[in-house]
Amino acid sequence: MLTCKETSYLASKKLDKKLTWRENIDFKLHIIMCGLCRRYASEIEKIHIMMQKPGKTGLSELPKSVKLSKESQERISKALGKVLQKLEATGNK
Amino acid sequence: MAHKLSPPDQWLSLHGDVLYRYGVARVRDSEVAEDLVQETLLAALKAKVNYSGQSAEQTWLVGILKHKIIDYFRKASRELVHEYDDSFVNTNEDDYFDRQGEWQVDFSLWSQPDKSMQQEQFMIILQDCISKMSPKMAQLFVLREFDGMSSEEICELMSISTLNNFWVILSRVRVQLRHCLDINWVGQ
Numbered sequence: 467m468l469t470c471k472e473t474s475y476l477a478s479k480k481l482d483k484k485l486t487w488r489e490n491i492d493f494k495l496h497i498i499m500c501g502l503c504r505r506y507a508s509e510i511e512k513i514h515i516m517m518q519k520p521g522k523t524g525l526s527e528l529p530k531s532v533k534l535s536k537e538s539q540e541r542i543s544k545a546l547g548k549v550l551q552k553l554e555a556t557g558n559k
Numbered sequence: 560m561a562h563k564l565s566p567p568d569q570w571l572s573l574h575g576d577v578l579y580r581y582g583v584a585r586v587r588d589s590e591v592a593e594d595l596v597q598e599t600l601l602a603a604l605k606a607k608v609n610y611s612g613q614s615a616e617q618t619w620l621v622g623i624l625k626h627k628i629i630d631y632f633r634k635a636s637r638e639l640v641h642e643y644d645d646s647f648v649n650t651n652e653d654d655y656f657d658r659q660g661e662w663q664v665d666f667s668l669w670s671q672p673d674k675s676m677q678q679e680q681f682m683i684i685l686q687d688c689i690s691k692m693s694p695k696m697a698q699l700f701v702l703r704e705f706d707g708m709s710s711e712e713i714c715e716l717m718s719i720s721t722l723n724n725f726w727v728i729l730s731r732v733r734v735q736l737r738h739c740l741d742i743n744w745v746g747q
Binding site (some may be wrong): 470471477505512517 | 603
């Protein structure tokens, strides 16, 4: 019988790769007996699914309130402006 | 249909914040993220003649940023390899399991956020929990979960020698994360 520690490892690996036949049996046997691991496995799966969401739905992982600071906006804008000028000067628009 | 680019001097105001959020969620450092935005836009200026119009402007820019982020991680992991190797291997896992390998943390009932408001709150707490991890653990987790990079690619990028090591680390990250969410989210 696996320990909870070993089971937590398989619960996580399972989200990444199909378990081997043996691993799968060991995992299921433990899960049947152990409510904590059962809950753990289902929770990390939920977290896993939720973390995939932003990428798929075009949502950002961070709220809209996270923004470039004014200073960095200006700095970047300056740096871009310089290069743009150069490009225009060489006729490479 | 082919997409068209807007004038480059508008890129920053149109996409700057989106690029910044994307970057900072991954590199977890606002200054680095700002620099990456700048590098991305500069690289885009140079690459715009090759823009094929197959993807929308923002997607195109995010694609360039992705490469910049990977370059950054590659460089960082080369530099940090010695510094973090130890903390990487013996994260205080014993905080979560006893000697017999049984759980020794509390489990509260955990509910999945269902509304978008909750989703947003959840993401804030999630970010907070990720920032409590060691930098390398955080990096590994973010690459795997946000970017869906393959385990093999991450191993290569972060000089992790075997897939088994990768899974061990990932498992520790998840135990730690679940515990952190347990404390910060369930109580809501």
